[in-house]
Amino acid sequence: MDRYQVLVVDDEVEIREAISIYLRHENIDVVHAGDGLEAIQMLEEKTIHLIVLDVMMPKLDGIKTTLKIRDKQHIPIILLSAKSEDTDKIIGLQVGADDYVTKPFNPLELVARVKSQLRRYVKFEQYIKSEALHLRGLTLDKSAKQVCVDDRLIKLTPIEFRIVELLLTYAGRVFSIEEIYERVWNEPHYQSENTVAVHIRRIREKIELDPKNPTYIKVVWGIGYKMEK
Structure with a gap:
C-alpha cells in the first residue's frame, strides 16, 4: 500500500x-x-x-x-x-x-x-x-463464514455456504449432483437430486439479481452445476 x-x-x-x-x-x-x-x-x-x-x-x-x-x-x-x-x-x-x-x-x-x-x-x-474467494461482485470469506454480493451481506445456511464455497473454489468446473452432495454433506449420495436442486434454488434466490436468469451458478444440463467465471 x-x-x-x-x-x-x-x-x-x-x-x-x-x-x-x-x-x-x-x-x-x-x-x-x-x-x-x-x-x-x-x-x-x-x-x-x-x-x-x-x-x-x-x-x-x-x-x-x-x-x-x-x-x-x-x-x-x-x-x-x-x-x-x-x-x-x-x-x-x-x-x-x-x-x-x-x-x-x-x-x-x-x-x-x-x-x-x-x-x-x-x-x-x-x-x-x-482467506477470501472473489468472483466479480461475489466474495466468500472462509474465516468469517460470510458471503457478500456487491458488499451486501448474504445470509446463508451452513449447507448453502459449503455449496457456494465448493463451486467458487473451483469456478468454471462442472460438478455432478452426486459429487456436490458427497462433498458438501460428507455422506454417500442416495436420491440426492432434489435435495441439491432445492439448495441451489435457495442460493440463487439470495445471491442473484434475477434467480431465473442466474449469472453465478449455472446448470449444465445432464451433468450438474458450475460457478460461471
Whole structure:
C-alpha cells in the first residue's frame, strides 16, 4: 500500500488541523469531518484506512459513531476524549474502538499509535484476502463464514455456504449432483437430486439479481452445476 488515508473527526477545527500537520509529515493523507454524521458520509465516499474520532461531538458522538461504523467496517478507530476515567475508556473499547487517547495528548504519541494501528490493519487485510474467494461482485470469506454480493451481506445456511464455497473454489468446473452432495454433506449420495436442486434454488434466490436468469451458478444440463467465471 503506497499511501494511507486517515479520517480525523473532531468538532474543534484547531485540533483537526494540528493532527493533520503531524500525520502529513509522516506521508499520511488526511481528510476531515466535524461530527459523526459527516464521518459516516465520508466513509461512503472515500477509501479510509483509519479513523481518529473524538468522543464528545454534536449530532452524533464518538461512541454512537463507532457503533454505526462497526456495523459495516472493521477499519481501526482511535478515540479521543477529554475524559480520563477508566469507565469511559472501557466503554470505548467495548463498542469497537481499537485504541483510546486522552486529551490533552502528545501529538507524536498519537502519530505513533496511528502508525501502529495501520501496520496491524495491513497485516489483517492481507490475512483476510488470503482467506477470501472473489468472483466479480461475489466474495466468500472462509474465516468469517460470510458471503457478500456487491458488499451486501448474504445470509446463508451452513449447507448453502459449503455449496457456494465448493463451486467458487473451483469456478468454471462442472460438478455432478452426486459429487456436490458427497462433498458438501460428507455422506454417500442416495436420491440426492432434489435435495441439491432445492439448495441451489435457495442460493440463487439470495445471491442473484434475477434467480431465473442466474449469472453465478449455472446448470449444465445432464451433468450438474458450475460457478460461471
